[in-house]
Amino acid sequence: MKIASWNVNSLNVRLPHLERWMADSGPDVVGLQETKLDDERFPGAVLEQLGYRNVFHGQKTYNGVAILARGREISDVQMGIPGFEDDQKRVIAGTVDGIRIVNLYVVNGQSVGSDKYAYKLRWLEAVHDWIAAELKVHPEMVVMGDFNIAPDDRDVHDPEIWNDDHILTSTAERAALQRLLGLGLHDAFRLHTDEGGIFSWWDYRQAAFRRGMGLRIDLTLVSDALKARARASGIDREPRTWERPSDHAPAWVELG
Numbered sequence: 533m534k535i536a537s538w539n540v541n542s543l544n545v546r547l548p549h550l551e552r553w554m555a556d557s558g559p560d561v562v563g564l565q566e567t568k569l570d571d572e573r574f575p576g577a578v579l580e581q582l583g584y585r586n587v588f589h590g591q592k593t594y595n596g597v598a599i600l601a602r603g604r605e606i607s608d609v610q611m612g613i614p615g616f617e618d619d620q621k622r623v624i625a626g627t628v629d630g631i632r633i634v635n636l637y638v639v640n641g642q643s644v645g646s647d648k649y650a651y652k653l654r655w656l657e658a659v660h661d662w663i664a665a666e667l668k669v670h671p672e673m674v675v676m677g678d679f680n681i682a683p684d685d686r687d688v689h690d691p692e693i694w695n696d697d698h699i700l701t702s703t704a705e706r707a708a709l710q711r712l713l714g715l716g717l718h719d720a721f722r723l724h725t726d727e728g729g730i731f732s733w734w735d736y737r738q739a740a741f742r743r744g745m746g747l748r749i750d751l752t753l754v755s756d757a758l759k760a761r762a763r764a765s766g767i768d769r770e771p772r773t774w775e776r777p778s779d780h781a782p783a784w785v786e787l788g
Contacts, residue, residue, distance in 0.1 A: 533560045533561065533629065533631070533786070533787045534557075534558065534559045534560050534561075534784060534785075534786045534787075535559065535560065535561040535562075535563075535631075535633070535674050535676065535752065535784065535785050535786075535787065536557070536559040536561070536562050536563070536676075536752075536768075536782045536783065536784035536785075537562075537563045537565070537635070537676035537677050537678070537750055537751070537752055537782065537783050537784070538550070538553075538562065538563070538564055538565070538750075538771075538778070538780065538781075538782040538783075539564075539565040539566050539637070539677075539678040539733075539750060539778060539779075539780035540564055540565070540566060540567065540778050540780075541566050541568075541778040541779055541780065542566065542567070542568045542778075543564065543567040543568065543569055543574070543575065543596070543598075544568065544569060544573070545776065546776075546777075546778055547575055547578070549771055549774055549777065549778070550562075550564075551578075551582060552771075552774075553768070553770075553771050553782065554582065554584070555582075556770075557768060557782075557784075558602075559602070559782075559784065560601065560602050560604070560628075561599065561600065561601050561602070561604075561628050561633055561674075562584070562599070562600040562601075562782075563597070563598070563599055563600075563624075563633065563635030563676050563677060564596075564597065564598040564599075564600070564635075565596070565597055565635070565636075565637035565677055565678045566594075566595065566596060566637060566678070567588065567590050567595075567596030567597065567598055568590075568591075568592070568593055568594060568595070568596050569588075569590045569592070569596055570590050570591055570592045571588060571589075571590050573590075574586075574588045574590055574598070576588065579600055583602050583603055584600040584601060584602050584603075585600070585601050585602075585603075585604065585605065585606055586598055586599065586600045586601075586606070587599050587606050587609050587624065587626055588624070589611040589612070589621045589623070589624045590621055591620070591621045594620070595620050595621045595622055595637060596621050596637075597621060597622060597623065597624045597635050597636075597637050597677075598624065598635070599624055599625075599626050599628075599633055599635055601626075601628045604628050604629055605628070606626040606627070606628055606633075607626060607627045607628075608625075608626060608627045609624070609625065609626045610623075610624070610625040610626070611623065611624050613655075613658045613659060613662050614662060615658070615662075616655070616658040616662075618655070620639075622636065622637040622638070622639070622655075623635070623636055623637075623659070625666070627670065630672060631672045631673065631674060631758070631787075632666060632670030632672065632673040632674070633673075633674055633676070634663065634666070634673065634674070634675040634676070634677075635676055635677050636659065636675065636676070636677035636678070636679065637677055637678050638652070638655070638656065638659075638677065638678060638679045638680045638681065639651055639652035639655050639656075639680065640652070640680050640699070640700075641653075641680065641699050641700075641705070642699065643699050644697055644698065644699055644702050649699065649702075652680075652705070653704055653705070653708060656705075656708040656709075656712070657708070659712065660708070660711055660712050660715070663675060663712065663715060663717075664715050667715060667716060667755060671755060671756070671757040672755060672757045672758050673717075673754075673755040673757075673758070674752060674753065674754055674755070674758065674785065675712075675717055675752075675753040675755075676751065676752045676753065676783070676785075677750070677751070678733075678749060678750050678780060679709065679749055679750070679751050680700055680705075680749055681700055681701075681705045681706060681708070681709045681749060682694060682700055682701050682706075682747045682748055682749050683706065683709060683719060683722075683748070683751070684706070685728070686726070686727070686728030686729070686748075687728070687731070687747060687748035687749075688701060688747050688748075689729070689731065689744060689745045689746055689747070690745070694747065700747060700749060701747075712753075713753070716755055716756040717753040717754065717755055717756075718753060718754050718755075718756075718759050718762070719751055719752075719753060720751075720752045720753065720754050720762045720765035720785035721748070721751070721752070721765045721766070721767070721783070721785075723754075723759070723762055723765065724764065724765050724766075729744070730748060730767060731744075731746025731747055731748050731767070731781075732746070732747070732748050732749060732750035732767045732780055732781050732782075732783050733746055733747050733748075733749050733750065733779055733780045733781075734746040734747075734772065734779060735779065736779055741772055741773075748767070750767070750780055750781070750782075750783040751783060752765060752783050752784065752785040754785060754787075758787060761787045761788050762785050762786070762787060762788075763786055763787070763788040764785070764786040765783075765784065765785040765786070766783075766784060767781050767782070767783050767784075768781055768782045768783075768784065769781050
């Protein structure tokens with residue numbers, strides 16, 4: 533089973549890219565972030581015609597998440613973090629062939645010390661507690677999404693810029709991610725390589741993609757029960773080269 537995560541940065545704009553990429557790479561399960569569509573406008577029927585069942589949790593202009601599964605039922609769907617009051621549509625979970633899929637669009641946080649940064653840390657704490665409970669019920673789990681956190685200095689193009697005081701790489705954000713991993717989750721990408729300089733996001737500005745100025749902030753995490761089955765993982769840079777691309781590339785893990 534190939535499971536992928538992609539922040540499409542507007543599904544309305546990027547639907548042709550998604551169709552092309554799914555035809556080329558054949559993922560079995562896809563988690564989308566930043567669909568930026570309210571539920572009435574989600575192209576569920578189009579995706580069904582492509583062979584993908586789908587569930588979604590969206591809002592106009594901002595945020596929005598979805599799970600797509602090729603020819604498979606998506607059951608026990610959860611939208612939002614239980615017990616955490618939040619108007620932003622950032623979380624969706626469902627079970628596909630016995631594997632619990634948790635798809636997250638983590639808060640950006642704006643800048644260290646801001647109100648949005650404090651909200652990000654509260655949000656991550658709520659996610660931690662929820663996933664801790666979910667793992668007791670669903671030991672076979674993949675947690676994926678745009679985490680808006682680069683795990684360590686290998687995952688940034690310039691550690692002098694992306695340092696402890698910078699959003700996406702600050703000490704508190706990285707600690708929150710490590711606390712999540714401490715539940716028994718593993719960064720699938722790092723199960724297969726220690727190499728640095730492989731990124732999933734590049735700013736639209738400053739010709740960042742062409743100059744290799746990126747971050748790895750899109751992650752696929754596998755639970756202890758799936759670790760041995762995670763036989764490959766990577767990032768597909770090709771869609772970032774297409775015309776009018778998302779600023780993110782798909783991250784994926786393949787389970788044997």
